[in-house]
Amino acid sequence: MPWKASTVMEERKRFVQEAKIGLISFKSLCQRYGISRATGYKWRKREREEGEKGLGDRSRAPRNSPAQSSPEVEAEVLRIRNEHPAWGGRKIRKIMEREGKVHIPAASTITAILKRNGKIELAESKKREAFIRFEHERPNDLWQMDFKGSFRLLDETYCHPLTVVDDHSRYLVGLKACSNEEGLTVQMQLSRIFEQYGLPQRILMDNGAPWGDDKDSPFTFLTTWLMQLGIGVAHCRAYHPQTNGKNERFNRTLLEEVIMRNGFADLREAQDAFDQWSTVYNTYRPHQALDFEVPASRYEPSKQAFPTVPPLPEYDVLDIVRKTDSLGVMFFDGHKLRLGKAFRKKEVVIRPTNAAGIINVYYYGKQIAHFDLRDKDC
Numbered sequence: 001m002p003w004k005a006s007t008v009m010e011e012r013k014r015f016v017q018e019a020k021i022g023l024i025s026f027k028s029l030c031q032r033y034g035i036s037r038a039t040g041y042k043w044r045k046r047e048r049e050e051g052e053k054g055l056g057d058r059s060r061a062p063r064n065s066p067a068q069s070s071p072e073v074e075a076e077v078l079r080i081r082n083e084h085p086a087w088g089g090r091k092i093r094k095i096m097e098r099e100g101k102v103h104i105p106a107a108s109t110i111t112a113i114l115k116r117n118g119k120i121e122l123a124e125s126k127k128r129e130a131f132i133r134f135e136h137e138r139p140n141d142l143w144q145m146d147f148k149g150s151f152r153l154l155d156e157t158y159c160h161p162l163t164v165v166d167d168h169s170r171y172l173v174g175l176k177a178c179s180n181e182e183g184l185t186v187q188m189q190l191s192r193i194f195e196q197y198g199l200p201q202r203i204l205m206d207n208g209a210p211w212g213d214d215k216d217s218p219f220t221f222l223t224t225w226l227m228q229l230g231i232g233v234a235h236c237r238a239y240h241p242q243t244n245g246k247n248e249r250f251n252r253t254l255l256e257e258v259i260m261r262n263g264f265a266d267l268r269e270a271q272d273a274f275d276q277w278s279t280v281y282n283t284y285r286p287h288q289a290l291d292f293e294v295p296a297s298r299y300e301p302s303k304q305a306f307p308t309v310p311p312l313p314e315y316d317v318l319d320i321v322r323k324t325d326s327l328g329v330m331f332f333d334g335h336k337l338r339l340g341k342a343f344r345k346k347e348v349v350i351r352p353t354n355a356a357g358i359i360n361v362y363y364y365g366k367q368i369a370h371f372d373l374r375d376k377d378c
Helices: 005-021 026-033 037-055 071-083 089-098 107-116 122-127 183-197 221-228 241-257 267-283
Strands: 142-147 158-166 172-178 202-205 232-235 320-323 329-332 335-338 347-352 358-363 366-372
Touching (some): 026 037, 071 089, 089 107, 158 183, 158 267, 335 366
Parallel strands (some): 142 202
Antiparallel strands (some): 142 158, 347 358
């Protein structure tokens, strides 16, 4: 039989004594006590080296744990996490490196500390799976713009956060607390952003008001203003919001790190919080897609300044210039051609094609319409 549970020490003492006397072979003695020869040798060795106390059970815990973090290190990890409750192991580790900490655990160890202290839920961690996105080569080649869904303020009004992110650097060029999602509001906020950072080459935005590019309103007052400034306008593919992926991901970060963790009295208080967090986001928060550097390390303002007055359009010698009426309608060769309200009282350019009766219409160098004058409905 193996050792009797109630008299383990006595059994081991008797075993060692009988082994010393040697009346029977060691193999037979081990069989009598129901243990292996390896176990028998172990207890005989321990008694010889340590005496009877060596026959007691030892703790199964390792004598030392090199990976075990000190209380001071755990406290530092938890301090950073408490200041930034949505950050995980890799971001926290980067901050500890940046602050010059001597003992810095691996990101996996930091994650284990967070889990052990109830800071990470399994369901939430599964949501954060990395994937590859296309990235433009230089800052200001493309900005991504969107409204992050509205939320109620304590004064019973609503805040509509307008977010504008540089595609190359992930730099947040604009986070504005707006009272609505109208085109004039966006124009006013973009003007302030352009004054600070200059003009991008293109802006990618969603479909529908105030952005345009839906079936009924392919252009809006806002997009015609951007065209006047020489900014290309691009829209997400319909039903594919991931086209605007960096801005969509940013909106989720904004929700997790700011909106869900605060209650704002009014728009001014919301904007103050947005401004403070924008600085953290651009200059302090490590970004996974940037090898845990900050967006400010990759961004620089555009060299194309925001003009106080939009430039005048440039025409070619053969361009045919027409001005639309208050409904965005123009007349050409006896035809009434509707361009839409976005182009009311605007100068546009008509350029006939090589095909008889086919014309293209341009505004600030961008084609905005195509007409077949042979069509009876034209």
